[in-house]
Amino acid sequence: MKIEFSPPDISDLEIEEVVDTLKSGWLTTGPKTKELERRIADYVGVKKAVCLNSATAALELALILLGIGEGDEVITCAYTYTASASVIHHVGAKIVLVDMDKDSFQMDYEALERALTRKTKAVIPVDIAGVPCDYDRIFEILERKKSLFHPKNEIQKSIGRVAVVEDAAHAFGGEYKGKKIGSIADFTAFSFHAVKNFTTGEGGAVTWNLPGTDEERIYKELMLWSLHGQNKDALAKTKLGAWEYEILYPGYKCNMTDILASLGLAQMKRYEGLLKRRDEIVKAYTKAFEGTTIHPMNHYPKEGFSTKHLYIVNLEGKTLEERNEVIVKMAQKGVACNVHYKPLPYHGAYKKMGFDIQDYPEAFCRYQNVMTLPLHTKLSDEEVEYISSCLKEIVK
Numbered sequence: 212m213k214i215e216f217s218p219p220d221i222s223d224l225e226i227e228e229v230v231d232t233l234k235s236g237w238l239t240t241g242p243k244t245k246e247l248e249r250r251i252a253d254y255v256g257v258k259k260a261v262c263l264n265s266a267t268a269a270l271e272l273a274l275i276l277l278g279i280g281e282g283d284e285v286i287t288c289a290y291t292y293t294a295s296a297s298v299i300h301h302v303g304a305k306i307v308l309v310d311m312d313k314d315s316f317q318m319d320y321e322a323l324e325r326a327l328t329r330k331t332k333a334v335i336p337v338d339i340a341g342v343p344c345d346y347d348r349i350f351e352i353l354e355r356k357k358s359l360f361h362p363k364n365e366i367q368k369s370i371g372r373v374a375v376v377e378d379a380a381h382a383f384g385g386e387y388k389g390k391k392i393g394s395i396a397d398f399t400a401f402s403f404h405a406v407k408n409f410t411t412g413e414g415g416a417v418t419w420n421l422p423g424t425d426e427e428r429i430y431k432e433l434m435l436w437s438l439h440g441q442n443k444d445a446l447a448k449t450k451l452g453a454w455e456y457e458i459l460y461p462g463y464k465c466n467m468t469d470i471l472a473s474l475g476l477a478q479m480k481r482y483e484g485l486l487k488r489r490d491e492i493v494k495a496y497t498k499a500f501e502g503t504t505i506h507p508m509n510h511y512p513k514e515g516f517s518t519k520h521l522y523i524v525n526l527e528g529k530t531l532e533e534r535n536e537v538i539v540k541m542a543q544k545g546v547a548c549n550v551h552y553k554p555l556p557y558h559g560a561y562k563k564m565g566f567d568i569q570d571y572p573e574a575f576c577r578y579q580n581v582m583t584l585p586l587h588t589k590l591s592d593e594e595v596e597y598i599s600s601c602l603k604e605i606v607k
């Protein structure tokens with residue numbers, strides 16, 4: 212047996228759609244990207260979406276639109292991937308990390324409340340593994356602490372409290388209290404990276420929920436920032452004679468291409484089925500581990516729908532070294548496993564910024580004995596059975 216951790220699920224539908232684009236004569240941002248943006252907005256239940264080349268770009272552009280920079284603070288969780296925090300550094304603001312909750316994979320909301328200062332401009336909650344954070348709780352805290360908040364630009368003023376920029380890299384298709392992820396936070400960033408549930412190879416999207424704000428204006432600003440701040444994109448410039456353009460901001464270059472968007476258009480047609488298959492696999496694993504010392508994270512929160520991006524298990528009583536040994540033994544049996552996450556303060560880059568893992572006891576404790584099993588739609592029932600039998604045998 213050789214079981215990969217997370218291979219992409221690409222069918223003939225994706226291949227045909229990409230070939231269609233290749234034959235169309237238009238490769239970069241164009242009609243297919245615009246179509247994918249419309250489909251994403253419809254699916255999420257918002258007016259508009261912007262496709263980009265990653266969730267990292269989506270998070271960073273959200274911070275840029277919010278006018279966040281030097282002198283500001285942005286809070287996120289210590290237990291996440293670096294992109295949730297590095298974007299704060301990129302815009303010149305101060306990264307503030309809070310520990311994780313004892314009973315979930317979300318941030319400790321009491322620690323979030325304590326971390327708010329007069330300089331805080333945004334919070335980046337992370338829907339780890341596709342399980343939505345407790346957004347009512349987050350908004351309640353930020354509303355209650357509103358007197359600390361001093362807006363810096365028009366968008367911040369219209370929000371009227373610290374902004375919520377949701378890292379939904381894992382959560383495309385997720386729901387919280389009957390609302391789709393993407394329609395709840397002030398800004399939401401999705402990832403369509405090759406290992407994600409829904410993939411365009413590399414890619415991402417940003418949506419926003421800013422009542423009272425001009426939708427077209429936000430869309431246009433995101434367009435500008437994603438393409439050099441140039442007032443005409445490549446498609447507009449193809450109009451005969453319409454060569455002239457103006458650079459309005461020193462923008463980034465993080466637009467999605469039509470080749471990537473065509474993968475997304477095909478994935479969109481298959482996505483409900485892909486989510487259903489993930490659900491079947493999670494249920495099969497969870498049943499197999501009942502009554503053992505292998506404790507899976509809860510993918511069935513009362514208040515929402517998890518996209519089941521990662522199957523993280525806690526190995527009761529194992530030390531860090533023992534957990535690592537289990538991963539090696541699984542590899543010897545042909546099963547690729549992983550760890551989500553090595554907490555940020557445990558990485559060299561964050562240590563250099565002055566973070567100390569001892570200040571994040573819960574994240575460190577969790578990290579020591581978790582591992583992630585393969586969870587993807589190319590897995591057969593037999594493979595799921597093989598993986599769970601191997602793990603049970605090894606940890607016995």
Ligand SMILES: Cc1ncc(COP(=O)(O)O)c(C=O)c1O
Pocket residue numbers: 264265266267268291292294295337378380381401402403404414415
């Ligand atoms: C929690 C989290 N946030 C953000 C990202 C960044 O996504 P992307 O690779 O699309 O920039 C990832 C990627 O794995 C992630 O796991």
